[in-house]
Amino acid sequence: MADKYVSPPLTDADVEGLVAGDQVYITGVIYAARDSAHKKLVELLNRGEELPVDLRGQIIYYVGPSPAKPGRPIGSAGPTTSGRMDPYTPGLIAETGLKGMIGKGSRSAAVKEAIIKHKAVYLAAVGGAGALIARSIKKAEVVAYPELGPEALQRLEVENLPAIVVNDCHGADLYEGGMRKYALP
Amino acid sequence: MRTITSDAVIEAVASLCQEANFYLGDDVKEVLQKSLEEEVSPPGRDVIKQILANVEIAAGEQVPMCQDTGVAVVFLDLGQDVHVEGGYLYDAVNEGVRRGYTEGYLRKSMLGHPLGGKNTGDNTPAVIHTRIVPGDKLTITVAPKGGGSENMSAVGMLTPAAGAEGVKKFVLETVKKAGPNPCPPIVVGVGIGGNFEKAALLAKEALLRPLRQPSPQPDIAEMEQELLTEINKLGIGPQGFGGRITALAVHIEIFPCHIASLPVAVNINCHAARHRSVTL
Numbered sequence: 501m502a503d504k505y506v507s508p509p510l511t512d513a514d515v516e517g518l519v520a521g522d523q524v525y526i527t528g529v530i531y532a533a534r535d536s537a538h539k540k541l542v543e544l545l546n547r548g549e550e551l552p553v554d555l556r557g558q559i560i561y562y563v564g565p566s567p568a569k570p571g572r573p574i575g576s577a578g579p580t581t582s583g584r585m586d587p588y589t590p591g592l593i594a595e596t597g598l599k600g601m602i603g604k605g606s607r608s609a610a611v612k613e614a615i616i617k618h619k620a621v622y623l624a625a626v627g628g629a630g631a632l633i634a635r636s637i638k639k640a641e642v643v644a645y646p647e648l649g650p651e652a653l654q655r656l657e658v659e660n661l662p663a664i665v666v667n668d669c670h671g672a673d674l675y676e677g678g679m680r681k682y683a684l685p
Numbered sequence: 686m687r688t689i690t691s692d693a694v695i696e697a698v699a700s701l702c703q704e705a706n707f708y709l710g711d712d713v714k715e716v717l718q719k720s721l722e723e724e725v726s727p728p729g730r731d732v733i734k735q736i737l738a739n740v741e742i743a744a745g746e747q748v749p750m751c752q753d754t755g756v757a758v759v760f761l762d763l764g765q766d767v768h769v770e771g772g773y774l775y776d777a778v779n780e781g782v783r784r785g786y787t788e789g790y791l792r793k794s795m796l797g798h799p800l801g802g803k804n805t806g807d808n809t810p811a812v813i814h815t816r817i818v819p820g821d822k823l824t825i826t827v828a829p830k831g832g833g834s835e836n837m838s839a840v841g842m843l844t845p846a847a848g849a850e851g852v853k854k855f856v857l858e859t860v861k862k863a864g865p866n867p868c869p870p871i872v873v874g875v876g877i878g879g880n881f882e883k884a885a886l887l888a889k890e891a892l893l894r895p896l897r898q899p900s901p902q903p904d905i906a907e908m909e910q911e912l913l914t915e916i917n918k919l920g921i922g923p924q925g926f927g928g929r930i931t932a933l934a935v936h937i938e939i940f941p942c943h944i945a946s947l948p949v950a951v952n953i954n955c956h957a958a959r960h961r962s963v964t965l
């Protein structure tokens with residue numbers, strides 16, 4: 501477990517270097533999307549149409565921010581529960597070359613398999629630390645689906661956004677490992 | 686008979702919605718501080734530090750501590766000698782929610798229809814629970830409740846033979862199943878007895894008690910302590926990264942119940958354990 505600094509787009513080698521438990525600081529562009537935006541992206545994929553953004557090597561952050569106060573780029577912006585995106589994630593990883601997801605909570609077996617097979621990584625940000633996390637988001641702009649309000653697809657410019665590796669491409673799982681390590685009889 | 690205007694209710698609710706989301710209670714902060722000393726896992730300690738830093742930023746900048754500013758759950762303890770003037774009480778509560786969530790830049794998360802409806806745009810309607818109490822005062826409590834922890838809650842209709850052991854097992858299983866999803870460290874509200882819906886409401890009310898204030902009933906206080914110890918042995922830890930602090934407190938409320946039933950409800954709350962009250 502170590503501190504790592506990454507900037508998307510991520511390569512296979514970048515992803516291989518991240519292991520469960522690593523504290524990662526992300527700088528650059530990431531995309532915010534949650535339930536409805538995922539549904540729309542996957543519908544486009546299924547129809548064989550082009551996506552509004554090229555996700556190759558990119559990171560999606562599962563977040564539905566609160567409204568920005570005047571003069572601020574964004575409101576509070578902590579992660580939402582990732583499990584709701586599980587039905588869409590394996591397809592996105594396989595077909596778009598998506599490399600990273602940031603959220604909170606456990607993923608399905610299918611997502612973990614896709615992470616191993618296609619070399620991707622699942623990270624968790626601290627749920628409920630939305631005001632703190634917002635400090636590392638410097639700019640936010642809606643790139644698609646403005647009608648979805650807090651669920652719109654957004655492009656975020658981030659500086660040292662903190663997250664921790666939960667599922668790495670080598671098959672390790674911080675949630676399972678952590679629980680085993682600290683459980684008492 | 687004492688008169689309270691609907692305008693006073695609107696104003697009170699609008700302020701409470703914002704205060705509840707900006708300022709975490711001192712009771713919760715104190716327990717978080719203490720937990721930091723007790724947590725042995727390095728990622729777990731780091732999470733608690735981030736949570737505490739977040740609480741300070743939210744209060745200082747008057748922004749919500751969590752972007753999920755929740756369903757507006759509103760408890761009204763309405764004195765039976767109060768007369769509300771100027772409009773329907775529930776309309777006033779909803780107007781307060783509308784103003785509070787808009788003026789406070791809080792997230793609007795309510796869909797007008799549970800099956801894929803449109804966002805109502807102002808976080809109404811509130812979920813309102815009214816209790817008629819003696820006296821001529823109105824106490825309003827706003828308890829915003831996020832989806833992540835609410836989704837991990839459960840009601841079980843146990844048989845009386847299951848007894849205290851069955852209740853404890855159900856609580857532990859619910860917390861274990863929730864794992865990292867409800868943003869641990871969590872607060873666990875438990876309702877035992879009554880019937881199906883009474884148990885659920887008791888569990889919600891249990892979350893309003895000052896954190897770690899034990900139940901006045903000695904046997905229940907003991908069960909709270911035991912459950913807290915057992916939950917913190919699970920190893921889930923802060924955010925599920927592994928550690929000893931999975932729950933900050935377990936609060937149990939009970940009610941008499943039918944000879945054939947043993948309902949038990951577990952309402953999980955996250956560390957963003959928000960509620961704020963005012964008495965008019």
Ligand code: SF4
Binds near residue numbers: 580627629751831834
């Ligand atoms: S469970 Fe609580 S802390 Fe976590 S995202 Fe939901 S409201 Fe925020």
